[in-house]
Amino acid sequence: MKDGTATSRSRRSEDAGRITIGRIAELSGTSKQVVSSILGGGSSSSRFSRKTFSRVTGIARKFNYRPNRTSVNLVSGRHGSITVLFKSFYKIPFNAVNFLIRHAESYGQTVNFEIMKDDALPRCISENSSDGIILFEDVDASILSTLERYGVPHVLVNTGIRNQPNSITFDEEGLVRSAMKYFSDSGKKNPVFTSGDLELYWNRARLDTALSGYAGFGLKRPIILETPSVKDPVVALERIFADNPQADCLFIGEEFNRYAILVDRLCRSRDIRIAYVFSAFNHYNFPVADFSVEQKEVPEKAVGLLNQIINGEKPSGPFRMPYNMRLP
Numbered sequence: 040m041k042d043g044t045a046t047s048r049s050r051r052s053e054d055a056g057r058i059t060i061g062r063i064a065e066l067s068g069t070s071k072q073v074v075s076s077i078l079g080g081g082s083s084s085s086r087f088s089r090k091t092f093s094r095v096t097g098i099a100r101k102f103n104y105r106p107n108r109t110s111v112n113l114v115s116g117r118h119g120s121i122t123v124l125f126k127s128f129y130k131i132p133f134n135a136v137n138f139l140i141r142h143a144e145s146y147g148q149t150v151n152f153e154i155m156k157d158d159a160l161p162r163c164i165s166e167n168s169s170d171g172i173i174l175f176e177d178v179d180a181s182i183l184s185t186l187e188r189y190g191v192p193h194v195l196v197n198t199g200i201r202n203q204p205n206s207i208t209f210d211e212e213g214l215v216r217s218a219m220k221y222f223s224d225s226g227k228k229n230p231v232f233t234s235g236d237l238e239l240y241w242n243r244a245r246l247d248t249a250l251s252g253y254a255g256f257g258l259k260r261p262i263i264l265e266t267p268s269v270k271d272p273v274v275a276l277e278r279i280f281a282d283n284p285q286a287d288c289l290f291i292g293e294e295f296n297r298y299a300i301l302v303d304r305l306c307r308s309r310d311i312r313i314a315y316v317f318s319a320f321n322h323y324n325f326p327v328a329d330f331s332v333e334q335k336e337v338p339e340k341a342v343g344l345l346n347q348i349i350n351g352e353k354p355s356g357p358f359r360m361p362y363n364m365r366l367p
Contacts, residue, residue: 058102122169130176138338192348204354211244218314223256227288291315326367
């Protein structure tokens with residue numbers, strides 16, 4: 040009776056998912072090293088037959104074997120996770136989280152998220168708790184120097200550091216050249232450009248490209264509205280068009296939605312071409328050209344580049360992600 044009770048308890052324990060590699064080795068008549076290799080927790084150099092593979096995996100399924108991730112990671116020398124380190128979650132591109140998680144899965148990784156605090160070094164840096172880090176915004180130089188000092192693999196996405204082999208930024212210069220070509224091909228000559236905070240690399244790159252390249256497209260020097268310098272950018276932009284009836288094309292380099300009513304009026308009142316950077320879904324259907332980066336390409340490129348560094352390879356960046364133009 041006691042033996043039967045002990046056997047029943049043992050089976051319940053195994054059925055609950057607590058069966059070990061050693062027990063599977065015993066039941067399958069093979070070594071723990073072979074079982075570890077088959078179930079993903081040991082050396083890949085182990086040799087085994089198809090019959091042994093089927094026997095081991097069959098026992099694992101029967102007893103609901105669940106690998107101990109900590110043990111697997113100890114064997115591999117990896118954490119099996121990467122971390123997105125951020126100050127503002129809204130700096131992470133729209134829908135990037137979905138593609139980050141899915142693409143990391145293809146490398147056998149999970150994705151953690153950690154908020155940066157002003158008074159403390161992030162745990163993913165101070166502790167050896169992540170295989171690598173992705174940053175989607177500019178951070179203090181002290182953070183970057185600490186990453187370098189500790190040798191933590193990291194990738195910089197859409198930051199002011201554009202020319203490092205671990206950086207991914209957007210092709211802002213190509214974006215503006217495409218917009219100016221669109222205006223020129225449409226027979227327009229007198230552009231107006233809106234620009235946001237020039238401390239951000241994309242605004243500076245767009246403005247510099249517009250001011251240095253307009254003549255090559257047969258355009259007049261653009262009228263520039265630096266929106267941080269005015270109280271109400273919409274009112275200021277409306278005033279520019281009222282004072283400049285010859286203005287016939289507009290590039291909106293920031294959040295489009297706040298200009299929607301004005302854009303609607305401009306489209307109705309004059310023959311104008313408008314281009315803008317698509318940043319969020321909206322419900323407007325204006326005859327405008329919009330520019331956007333394929334949503335899945337940036338996170339997939341970031342995860343792939345990070346894993347190059349994790350694997351000890353030379354990173355293949357820097358990358359400039361192109362904008363796609365959609366015409367009206």
